Amino acid sequence: MENYHTTMGDLFEQLGLGGEERDILAFIDEHKGLRQGVHIEDAEFWTKSQAGFIKNALLEDAEWAELIDQLNTRIR
Numbered sequence: 001m002e003n004y005h006t007t008m009g010d011l012f013e014q015l016g017l018g019g020e021e022r023d024i025l026a027f028i029d030e031h032k033g034l035r036q037g038v039h040i041e042d043a044e045f046w047t048k049s050q051a052g053f054i055k056n057a058l059l060e061d062a063e064w065a066e067l068i069d070q071l072n073t074r075i076r
Contacts, residue, residue, distance in 0.1 A: 011067040015050045028074050040072040 009019035017027060031045050041055040057064040 006063055006067060008067055008070065011064055011071065014064065015053065016047075028071075031075055034072075034075050036076070040068060040075070043075075 007019075008024055009021070011019075012024055012027070013019035017023060031043070034040070034043055041051045041058065043051075046054065053064075054068055056062070057068055
């Protein structure tokens with residue numbers, strides 16, 4: 001059995017974004033400063049599809065949830 005751990009790059013690719021480290025850093029730099037009290041899935045920069053994916057992943061405590069939490073911290 002193969003053990004596969006998802007990465008932040010995998011999350012970004014799942015969201016239809018560039019998954020390279022430079023892409024991730026550029027995205028975070030561009031959107032940094034998300035106000036406290038705004039849930040990450042409600043951020044204005046997501047498409048409807050991206051927001052839905054994030055919301056469902058968090059609700060289901062899916063494999064992606066930990067990475068979304070990490071992104072949430074980094075984007076604040």
